[in-house]
Amino acid sequence: MSASTTSLTLKGHDILFPPLPYDMHARADLATGDDQLQRFINNATLSKDLQRREVCAQTFGDNYDAMRSLAAEIKQHTLDHLDHYLEQFVDAATGTGAHVHFAATAQQANEICVGIAKREKLTQCVKSKSMVTEEMRLVPALVKVGVEVVETDLGEFIIQIDDDAPSHIVAPMIHKDRTAVARAFERELGSPYTENPQELTQIARNHLREKYRTADLGICGANFLVARTGSAVICTNEGNGRLCTSVPRVQVAIVGIEKLVPDMNHLAVLLKLLARSSLGQPITVYNHIMTGPKRKHELDGPEQMHIILVDNGRTEILREETREMLRCIRCGACLNACPVYRKLGGHAYGAVYSGPIGALITPMFKGLDKYPDLPHASSLCGACYEACPVKINIPKYLIQLRAQMVRRRITKWPDRLFYGLWGMSLRHPATYRFGGWVQKQMFRAKARAAGTAGRGDRYTDRGWLSKAPGPLAGWTRARDLPTPPSNSFRYWWKMRS
Amino acid sequence: MFSASSIQCDRSMIGFACAPGCHTLCCVNVSLFITCLTDTFYPRTGIAVVKVLEHLGCKVDFPEAQTCCGQPLWNNGFAADAKTLAKRMIRVFEDAPYVVTPSGSCAAMIRDYYGEMFEDDPQWREPAQGLVDKTYEFVEFLIKVLNVDLREHDVQWNGDVTYHYSCHLRGIGVTDEAERLMAQIDGLNYMPLEKKEQCCGFGGTFAMKYPQISGSIVNDKVDCISQTGTATVISNDAGCTMNLSGACRRAGCDVGFKSLAEVIAEGMGLIDVDVE
Numbered sequence: 220m221s222a223s224t225t226s227l228t229l230k231g232h233d234i235l236f237p238p239l240p241y242d243m244h245a246r247a248d249l250a251t252g253d254d255q256l257q258r259f260i261n262n263a264t265l266s267k268d269l270q271r272r273e274v275c276a277q278t279f280g281d282n283y284d285a286m287r288s289l290a291a292e293i294k295q296h297t298l299d300h301l302d303h304y305l306e307q308f309v310d311a312a313t314g315t316g317a318h319v320h321f322a323a324t325a326q327q328a329n330e331i332c333v334g335i336a337k338r339e340k341l342t343q344c345v346k347s348k349s350m351v352t353e354e355m356r357l358v359p360a361l362v363k364v365g366v367e368v369v370e371t372d373l374g375e376f377i378i379q380i381d382d383d384a385p386s387h388i389v390a391p392m393i394h395k396d397r398t399a400v401a402r403a404f405e406r407e408l409g410s411p412y413t414e415n416p417q418e419l420t421q422i423a424r425n426h427l428r429e430k431y432r433t434a435d436l437g438i439c440g441a442n443f444l445v446a447r448t449g450s451a452v453i454c455t456n457e458g459n460g461r462l463c464t465s466v467p468r469v470q471v472a473i474v475g476i477e478k479l480v481p482d483m484n485h486l487a488v489l490l491k492l493l494a495r496s497s498l499g500q501p502i503t504v505y506n507h508i509m510t511g512p513k514r515k516h517e518l519d520g521p522e523q524m525h526i527i528l529v530d531n532g533r534t535e536i537l538r539e540e541t542r543e544m545l546r547c548i549r550c551g552a553c554l555n556a557c558p559v560y561r562k563l564g565g566h567a568y569g570a571v572y573s574g575p576i577g578a579l580i581t582p583m584f585k586g587l588d589k590y591p592d593l594p595h596a597s598s599l600c601g602a603c604y605e606a607c608p609v610k611i612n613i614p615k616y617l618i619q620l621r622a623q624m625v626r627r628r629i630t631k632w633p634d635r636l637f638y639g640l641w642g643m644s645l646r647h648p649a650t651y652r653f654g655g656w657v658q659k660q661m662f663r664a665k666a667r668a669a670g671t672a673g674r675g676d677r678y679t680d681r682g683w684l685s686k687a688p689g690p691l692a693g694w695t696r697a698r699d700l701p702t703p704p705s706n707s708f709r710y711w712w713k714m715r716s
Numbered sequence: 717m718f719s720a721s722s723i724q725c726d727r728s729m730i731g732f733a734c735a736p737g738c739h740t741l742c743c744v745n746v747s748l749f750i751t752c753l754t755d756t757f758y759p760r761t762g763i764a765v766v767k768v769l770e771h772l773g774c775k776v777d778f779p780e781a782q783t784c785c786g787q788p789l790w791n792n793g794f795a796a797d798a799k800t801l802a803k804r805m806i807r808v809f810e811d812a813p814y815v816v817t818p819s820g821s822c823a824a825m826i827r828d829y830y831g832e833m834f835e836d837d838p839q840w841r842e843p844a845q846g847l848v849d850k851t852y853e854f855v856e857f858l859i860k861v862l863n864v865d866l867r868e869h870d871v872q873w874n875g876d877v878t879y880h881y882s883c884h885l886r887g888i889g890v891t892d893e894a895e896r897l898m899a900q901i902d903g904l905n906y907m908p909l910e911k912k913e914q915c916c917g918f919g920g921t922f923a924m925k926y927p928q929i930s931g932s933i934v935n936d937k938v939d940c941i942s943q944t945g946t947a948t949v950i951s952n953d954a955g956c957t958m959n960l961s962g963a964c965r966r967a968g969c970d971v972g973f974k975s976l977a978e979v980i981a982e983g984m985g986l987i988d989v990d991v992e
C-alpha cells in the first residue's frame with residue numbers, strides 16, 4: 220500500500236495526522252468521487268458564503284472593505300508588538316488570580332495540562348471546541364492518565380462518539396448529515412432513532428448536562444485574549460463553552476499566542492467581523508469574557524483558572540515575511556469561499572487546519588517537505604483573500620511557498636527542468652514563436668489523426684484532443700483539450716501591416 | 717475620462733496632428749499585449765480587440781518583441797525566471813501610454829505582482845510601477861478609460877448568452893464591467909450563471925496536477941452553464957475558455973465560446989459572425 224492510500228484507512232483523529240510526507244491524491248480522489256459528500260459540502264459552504272456576503276453588505280455597506288482593513292491593522296499591530304502585549308497580558312491575567320503557563324511545543328502544552336489534572340486529581344473533563352487542542356492532540360494525552368474527556372460542542376461531540384475527525388474550523392461535522400448523527404446516537408447513547416433535529420439536540424443536551432454536573436475539569440480554547448484586562452474570550456453558539464468554563468472546579472484555557480488583542484474596543488471590532496464572517500450572524504450567541512477565577516464574594520465560577528499560552532511553531536511564522544498569516548481569527552470564511560475546499564472537504568488536507576488557510580499554515584507548522592501538495596492544490600482564484608476579514612493575502616503566500624519549494628529543491632527535477640527550459644524559450648520572440656509553432660504542429664497533427672480537426676476559418680479551425688501526452692495527460696483526464704487554430708494572432712498582424 | 721461620442725478632436729478633423737495633451741479618443745494610443753494563450757489559441761479575440769479599439773478611435777500598436785508576462789513561472793515558484801520576463805515586458809512596453817490585454821489573469825499578474833517583484837530593486841521599481849499603472853484588461857479599459865457606452869455605437873447581436881466571470885478580475889477590482897457592456901448590446905439576452913463567483917478550476921498547472929479537483933470544479937461550472945440553456949458562453953480569459961470549453965465538450969454540453977471583444981466586434985459589423 221502506498222503512503223497515499225494508507226491515509227485512507229485511518230480513523231478518528233488519526234485522520235488529521237497521516238503518515239508524512241502526505242500525498243493528498245488518494246483522499247482527493249475519494250472526496251471528489253463521493254456524491255453525498257459533494258452535496259453536503261457544496262450546500263453548506265455556499266449558503267454560509269452567501270450569508271456572509273449578505274450580512275456584511277447589510278451591516279457595513281460600502282465600509283466592509285474599510286472594516287476589514289481596520290481588523291487587519293489591529294491584528295497586525297498586535298503581532299508587530301507581540302512581546303509587549305504578551306507581557307501586559309501575563310501581568311494582567313496574573314493580577315486577576317489566573318495562573319499563566321508558557322508552552323513552546325504541543326508536547327509541553329500537553330504536559331502542563333496533564334500535570335494540572337494529576338496534581339489536582341481531576342478525572343472528569345468537559346471540553347469546548349478548540350483548534351489548538353486538536354493541534355496538540357490533547358484529548359488522548361488526558362485519556363491516557365485516566366481523565367474522561369467529553370467534547371461538548373455538538374459537532375465535536377458527534378465526531379467524538381462516531382470516531383471521526385473534524386473537517387472544518389467552524390463546522391466540524393460539515394461532512395456528515397443528520398442520519399449519521401441519528402445512527403451514532405442510537406448506537407452509542409442508546410437513544411431511539413430519530414432524524415428530528417430538535418430531538419437530536421435534546422438527546423445530546425440531556426447526555427451532556429449530566430457530564431457538566433459531575434465534571435471537575437473544564438477545558439476551552441479562546442478566540443481572543445485581551446492584553447489590558449488579562450481576559451480570555453470564547454465565542455460559542457450553544458452556550459457549552461460557558462458551562463465548561465464555569466461549572467468545573469478547575470478551568471484550563473489553552474490558547475495560541477497569536478490570539479492577543481490590545482484592548483476591549485479592539486475586541487469589539489473583531490467580534491463584529493468574526494460572527495459575520497463565520498456564520499453570517501450579526502453576533503455570536505454567547506460571547507464569554509473570562510477574567511480570572513471565582514472571586515471571594517462570588518458564588519459561581521472555577522476555583523482555579525489556568526491559561527496555557529502555546530507557541531508550537533508560531534514564532535517561526537512571526538518572522539516579518541510571513542507574520543500576516545498569524546492574523547487569522549479562524550472564522551472559516553476562506554474555507555466556505557474556496558472552490559477547492561468545496562470539492563474536497565477538510566480531511567483531504569491531511570491536517571488539523573484545512574482549506575486555504577490550512578494549505579498555508581500546515582506546511583509552515585509541519586514543514587514544506589512534509590506537505591508538498593498543499594501549496595499547489597489551489598487555482599489561486601483569490602476567493603479566500605476576498606472573504607478574509609483580516610485580509611490575509613493567501614494566494615500571494617501560496618506562491619511564496621511554491622517559490623520556497625523551488626529554492627529548497629523540494630520541487631522535483633523534471634519540473635525544474637521543464638520550467639527552466641520554458642522560461643528560457645520565452646526570453647526571445649524567436650524562440651517563443653518557434654515553441655508556439657512546434658506545439659501547434661504537434662497538437663494539430665494529433666487532432667487530425669483523431670479526426671477532430673476543426674471547421675471555420677484559419678483563425679478558428681481548432682481541433683480537440685481527448686487524450687494528450689506527457690504533462691498534459693492530467694488535463695485530458697478531466698476534460699478535452701482544444702488545439703490552436705491554423706494561424707496565430709501574430710500572423711494576422713503581420714499580414715495586415 | 718473621455719466621451720466616446722467625441723471621436724475626433726478638431727485638429728485631427730481637419731487633418732492636423734493633435735495638440736499635445738489632447739484627450740479625445742482619436743489620440744489614445746494603445747499597445748496590445750496579446751498574451752501567449754490568446755496569440756496561439758484564440759487569435760480571433762485579438763483581432764476583435766484591435767478592430768473594436770480602432771473603431772472607437774484608438775491607435776493600436778502591437779510590439780512584436782513581446783512574449784509572456786511570466787505568470788506561469790511566477791505562479792509555480794520560479795521567481796527568478798519570472799523576473800527576467802517581467803523586465804522584458806517592462807522594456808517592450810516602456811513607451812506605450814496604455815497597455816491593453818484581452819486576459820484578466822495576465823493583467824492581474826502585472827498589476828498584482830510586478831510591484832512586489834521589484835520592491836527592493838531601485839533600478840526597476842519605478843519602471844515596473846509605470847507598467848502596473850497603465851495596464852488594463854480590455855473590457856475594463858473600455859469602461860474605465862474610454863468611458864464607452866455601446867448604445868451610442870449601435871451594437872446589434874442577437875442571441876442568448878451567459879457569462880463566465882474570471883477570478884483574476886477580482887484582484888484588479890473589476891466586477892460587473894462586462895455585464896454592464898452586455899446590457900448595452902441590442903438583441904443580446906444575458907442569463908447569469910449560478911455560482912457566478914466560483915472559479916472554473918483552471919489555475920494553470922493546477923488543472924494538470926490535480927485533475928480530480930480541477931475536474932470536479934469545472935464540471936460544477938458545466939452544470940451551471942447547461943442549466944442556463946444558452947448557446948453561447950462569453951468568457952474573457954483564454955485559460956478559463958480552454959478549461960470550460962474542453963469540459964463542456966467532454967460532457968456533451970453543446971455551447972460555443974466567445975470573448976466579449978468578439979461579440980462586440982460582430983455586433984459592430986467589424987468581423988463576420990462566427991458560428992463555432
Ligand code: SF4
Pocket residue numbers: 388496546547548549550551552553554576603606607608609610611
Ligand atoms: S484566513 Fe481569514 S478567512 Fe480564513 S479562517 Fe483565517 S481569518 Fe478567516
